[in-house]
Amino acid sequence: MSEAPLLNATAITKTYGSQIGCENISLDIHEGEVLAIVGESGSGKTTLLNCLAQRLPMTAGRVSYRMRDGTTRDLAGLTEAERRFLMRTDWGFVHQNPADGLRIRVSAGANIGERLMAIGDRHYGQIRETAHDWLSRVEIPGVRIDDRPTAFSGGMRQRLQIARNLVTNPRLVFMDEPTGGLDVSVQARLLDLLRGLVDQLALAAIVVTHDLAVARLLSHRMIVMKGGRVIETGLTDRVLDDPRHPYTQLLVASILEV
Structure with missing residues (x-):
């Protein structure tokens, strides 16, 4: 495993006119590491995630990524074709609403198979076998392979979205409130x-959540946001067990009181 970061972000800023989405945020994430971004609604955490994942143009800042060949590229310098290929192969994005990350009108197997075809797989039997295997891995019965997501519960749709994202063996997955609404x-x-x-595949992940219990369970490190800015960062257990910023103390206390 390389000591160099997998993804490096420097001075990320996104504004909407005079309104700040996020401001001057820098961070690294390494292979196999899970970083949680926490904060209340409107704190800027989803804006930051979308900037990091190149789904939202930044006002200022730089995001670089270490490719599989070991070279580190400034993502702003990628061609549109290179960016699309990266998002289909090396990256995954798990939406809070699984309908945003699935093709609702095609079968569960086709949702998974589509990602495989994007990286060049063409053998129908092998694609179907891989899709069947991944349904099993996310605890969806294989007999549901030809069912459309519209026939699934919310939890099953989310598990299908996860299978769709992980089937290409990505190195980095972005997750936006993956348990929200369930x-x-x-x-x-x-x-x-x-x-x-995450443990089995040694995935790196950036997880946005307002739920500190989710952050504790999934992440190694966390950053706390308020008003578009990072106000505290550190190892997850340290931040949650010994919060230093008054706002983080308030967040932790509010959870303990529930």
């Missing part, structure tokens, strides 16, 4: 699944 029991099962897959 029942508590479904959240717990999904978190257990996610933690297992």
Whole structure:
């Protein structure tokens, strides 16, 4: 494993006219590491995630990424074709609403197979076999392979979206509130699944969440945002067990009182 960061962000800023989305944020993430970005609604955490994932143009700043060949590229310098290929292969993006990350009108197997075809797989039997295997890995019965996501529960759709993202063996996955909107029991099962897959595949992940329990379970490090700025950062256990900024102390205390 290289000591160089997998992704490096420097002075990321996004403004909407006079309104600050996020301001002057720098961070690194290494292979196999999970970073949580936490904060209340409107803190800028999703804006930051979308800037890092190149889904939103930055007002200022730089994001660089270490490719599989070992070269580090400034993502602003990629061609559109290179950027699309990166997003289909080396990266995954798990949306809070699985409908945003799935093709609702095609089968579960086709949702997974589409990602494989994007990297050049053409053998129908092998694609279907891989899709079947990944459905099993995310605890969806293989007999549902030809069912459309519209026939699935919210938790099953989220698990299908995860399979669709991970089938290409990405090195970095962006997750935007991956357990948001799910029942508590479904959240717990999904978190257990996610933690297992992240460990098995040695994935790097950047997880946006307002739920500190999710951050504790999944992440190694965390950053706390308020008003578009980072106000505290550190190892997850340290930040949650010994918060130093008054706002972080308030967040942690509010969870303990529930």
